[in-house]
Amino acid sequence: MSDDKNKGGSKLTLDKPGRLELKKTVETGQVKQSFSHGRSKTVTVEVKRKRTFERGASGKMRAVEEGGKASTSAATYSPAMDGLSDAERDARMKALAGAAEQEERLRKEREDSDRRAKEAAERRKEEEEQKVKDAEAEKARAEVEAKMKAEMEAKRAAEEEAARQLAEEEKKRDAEKAAAGSKSAPKENKAAPKAAVVADDAGGANRGPKKRPVEKKTQAAPQPSRASRGEPRRRQGKLTITQALDGDEGQPRTQSLAAVKRRREKEKLQAQDMRNRNEKISREVTVPESITVAELANRMAERVGDVIKSLMKMGVMATQNQSIDPDTAELVIEEFGHTIVRVAESDVEDILVGEADNEADMVSRAPVVTVMGHVDHGKTSLLDALRATDVAAGEAGGITQHIGAYQVEMASGDQITFLDTPGHEAFTQMRMRGASVTDIVVLVVAADDGIQPQTKEAIAHSKAAEVPIIVAINKCDKPEADPMRIKTQLLENDLIPEDMGGEIVCVEVSAKARTGLDDLEEHILLQSEILELKANPDRKAEGAVVEARMEKGRGSVATVLIQRGTISVGDIFVAGGESGRVRALLDDKGRKIKTAGPSVPVEILGFQGTPSAGDDFAVVDDEATAREIAEYRQRKAKAAKQIVTQGMSSLDQLFSQIKAGEIKEMPVVIKTDVQGSLEAITASLEKLANDEVKVRVLHGAVGGLTESDVTLAASTGGVCMGFNVRANPQARDMARRDGVDIRYYSVIYDMIDDVKKVLGGMLAPEVRENFLGYAEIREVFNITKAGKIGGCYVTEGMVKRGAKVRLLRDNVVIHEGTLKTLRRFKDDVKEVQSGYECGMAFENYEDIKAGDVIEAFEIEEIAREL
Template sequence: MYKTLLTRWLPLRLIKKECYLQPGDFKRPLSVRQQWTRQLSISVVCCKKRRSEEEKAFSSGRPAIRYSPKGGSEVVGIWRNMTVQDLANVLKKDVDHVFKALEFADKTSDTDYKKDTVIHNPQIIRDVVKISGFRFKIISNPDKETEEEENKDAVPAPPAPPEALKPRPPVVCVMGHVDHGKTTLLDSLRDTSVVDQEFGGITQHIGAFEVKLQSGDKVTFLDTPGHAAFSAMRSRGALATDIVVLVVAADDGVMEQTVESIRMAREARVPILVAINKIDKPGVNIERTMRSLAQHGIVCEALGGDVQAIPVSALKKQNLDTLVEALTLQAQLMDLKADPGGYVEGVVIEALLDPKTGKQATVLVQRGTLRRGSVIVAGTGWAKVRVLNTADGQTVQEAPPSTPVSVLGWRELPSAGDQVLEVASEKRANEVMKWRHSQRMKEKQVVDLEAIEAKEAEHNAQYQATLARKRAMGRFKLRRQGPREKMIQEDTHPTLNVFVKGDVDGSVEAILDILETYDEHDRVRLDLVNFGVGPVTPNDLEIAEAFNAVIYAFNVDCPTPLTVEAKKKNIPIKKHNIIYKLVDDVKEELSARIPVSQEEEIVGEANVLQQFMVSEGKKKVPVAGCRCMKGSLARNALYRVIRGQDVVFEGKLASMKHLKDEVNTIKRDMECGLRFADPTFEVQPGDTIVCYKMVDAPVTTGWDPGF
């Protein structure tokens, strides 16, 4: 009877297990009854310990998960100081059900329970859950989590009152097609030669600088790349500007990026001024250029529209005064003002990691005055401003609205295009970063949940199909389809793993956008292993070695020790400073990984004159008497016999003879005897014999990134 009572709830493995006394006692196996008694005491102690831990976690309010003994199949979450209504909502029952359960769970108290009554005793909440047929787990109060998440992010301040607004310089964005003279125009306005320092003669970064005109007015210019790869940079420039100067070359007219710049300016809802450049070239037609612009909705004043078009020569500095006057007039009509006081607001134009000065970002101040010591947040990065530098390298103490400055002091580097907001303290900046990180994690969880649910649905579909097949066959288990070694298949698909390092965040973004356009994954997969801003580091080599990746260093250096180490580890590091050359290199790497295809190469051609039957031992075999008409015939090549329009034989030769000699080659206009490998095949006079061989054909990728 004692044994039967214990075996009802003690696990069999515990009953059968040998138990020994403490190390100080003599070591001999216990009797069966002693084993049962000891296991019973161990189980009781474990149950008491688990229950005490649950009560401690419940009373402390921490979200430690503790499951109750089996009281049902569904698990519900409970927390400290729940109300009757909260308990009803969790159990998905009405309040009357909870009232009835409380009569059994709380017999000693005289509490008059109502909907909003707080249940302070955690044991009563657990008993109600068990009575209702559920199991429980302890979680944190979801209402408190929602309250804690509110008002943690930094937000822009309300609009300033009219009396606080002061005039500010205009922000002008220069846009247009590549090689139409945008940077040359800006060099002429500020007497510099930036265009001579650019790789390949094209702009690959967005530049921001302030120009002081002869009239004493200041204008902030944004120089955007015209290359097709830098569409995101142009879009950021259009959104951060007041006026767009559309540069169109008089000899080329309206091109693809010109149309894109017009579209971006319209989306940003900013006025457009047209600068028709290169008028010093012979044979240019300014009127034709204006008509081309009119076809895309830009009607110039000369054609009866309202868009100012100024013919200029950036190289010869012709009519630049007229362009400046038009910009000043447009800015006066717009009456641009901003609040120089209060918290700073702005936008990140570009971000980079300098080997000497560290993390820095070019910020265009749009509101407030940025000073040294200010604490700002932008995207996933924040900074306590240590140094403010202008575009020409001069250090300033403050930056009023419409001033572009390079900010040093970033803890984490922001991304180009992030909004810059000033906060009160470093503590507040850390609070904003934690909140934004939690929001990103929640967004990632939502995306991951969708992928998990899709995978579960696929798995369930396969399981149901397998289950239906087993039921139809009347088996509990299905036999394996093959050996285990065959079931485990390695992925042998050719893959190019890429690691991108760039000088600035905008360049990395442009390269990643280009790689996103790759669409030939069925031939060769293109996988992005990692990317970053700044020079190549030892950690980059470790990642590249693990993934067998190619490191593309765009406009950044790789230290000599790392270059030597990369050669030892067979890690290719490819340096480029022009984006389309980098793309060409990626194309070559992809083409090198495409499986080689075989193509036919015609070696020669012969006509069948007559068929002979030749004794081969005791057998008669057919031999084709031929004359080589084109090229030559090779003994080890492949042959195809064409009769009329049909191919009647394809294969190899068994013998090639000239007169009575076995030869390897038959030249043009020579006669020969050919015996094919198939002894049953017979030729007919007039058949054409084509000699060919299979050669490896170079295969190139057909990927077109759009430029």
């Protein structure tokens, strides 16, 4: 469109043939938005422009922008512009374009302000949520932070001060950078919005590039500084797609101050959690009687080096493999802030002490009978007759060489368990260990031989064990048998038969002729019914080792008598200082069995070592427990062997026990060379007894001291005395091992005098009161810091310092105590004789008056003699 045509008022025409086209009104692009905590989001931006046309007053068509404003090109054809020159029209158009652009810029700034306000609100909401979470975490950690509270508060205050100073410094730097940027920023013309491109609605003859109007520089309204609001400094100006893409491809955006604070707070909480996890935890440390340094450190969860340093501070130089005593371990444990729990090494055996059985679980069991008697009186032959077997023929020389345990089933179906022993050592050891193995003792006496020394020993041991006795008078089929003589001899040993008014059952039997066996079995079963023997089979097996030996090809084999419970193949057990697992069970006839109940003797294979006769046997839960108990018992036995008693015999220990009031009875075992000496010594010792003390003769016989005598003395804490006899080497070794004192005498009066001294020491000393004198109180003085002092005159005898005194008022004793001070003039004196004056004061008593009489006396203890 040419200006000449416009001036001439001609119609608007196209210079060249063509068609009228509309340009795109929608502009699209992508913008990357960045949020807090490193989040980002890419969004699509669409800019849509609507173009409308309206007819002006002059009938010309013009383009109208959104909001009712005419476009720049349409403004050319405004009636107000008619008749203007090109220069004026261009100026007017530039002004209109500047006004439109300023209005668009203000609109953008309002949108930016709204967006910033919304982001600030979201940020505040996130901070509040974070504060709530932090408060909850702080509350959860409050318990473990009690000890470190003061330190943490100081650190927190320092960190907050540092953060505040850092924020102030960052604010200053931001303000300085903003001021410097505003001064050095070049003045640039803002590009017009792409949607506001001037289009010639009439086509226009000139289609060359049009000159863009110059944009006016306008300043936006001053906004409050983000640094002053505690927010990070934001980019100046509008964000375009190009700037967003350049920022994404170029340098990364700087973190905001709030993000930096959150990161530092997170790191501080993590460090705090680490400190809390490393905080000392008070533990209960179990300490046995001896513990190594390494084990102590392990139980405290401390380093071995720290424990060794603690010991060095105490002056104890120890390595990690050395053992320390419980007292030293307690000091170390307390230094590290833990609590000690002391346990004895013997506590490992507590697991063997089972709970008491309920009466409802108890069932009747077979009686356990021990056959005892003199050598060659027919013990084994009698047992053979009961078992209908021929065991005696298999023994070397017809003498029992080992302990046997057998179970016999009667014709009535009842069962009896017999123990056949060559002596009584194992039986006594079982009694010493508290194992109630034997229920009844069958004392075998040959009718033609009578009661012999070993028979008397068997009687003594049966009485010591308090086990009922049944006397079997054997060999009654011989012509020279005299059962009545045997009963008379029993009376001499304090065993009164039933036909003589006593309680001892005497049964006449013959093992060779197999007579009287039914009567013997009947009396055994009757005695067991009286005893009401019961046991609980539904529990872990417990028993005692009757015999143990090493067999080639089978290892250690032990004959065990089960007392209660049931043992099965595969059970883990401990017996004395040995442990193992049951590999096989054999009954008394050599047959393999799977289980064995109460009162059943079995041979057990599977021992790690050979136990001792009389050891306790018990089934445990696991191998670790069994090994621990066995090792403890082995250590205990080894320590007992290493004990060396120097300068103190058992008799001296007996004296010390008497002084402590522990013993009122002296048990002795006496062996002499002749019967007459034994009777004289026994009678003399019995005459020494009175109502307070007495001598208990456990056993007296003719001959040398044997192992059985030492065993009997050890089981009761007694003393072995030999008159013109000596102990054999085995007995001496056993006495040395068990700590039994053996005394030898050649003069009977020396033995009686020693026993009298021991018994005299058992008696309480005699207390005798010796009168010293009288003193009369003539005046009472009240001395500061000393209390009341009596001015006295000794009227009779004398008064000693430290003597016992009685205060008499009108011949009535009102106080008895000790004299505290005794003075003449200003000097302390030891005693004051009759006719002299003195000052006296009582111990813890001051109620004295003039005219009172003081009686002085002293107490004398005199040892009593028999």
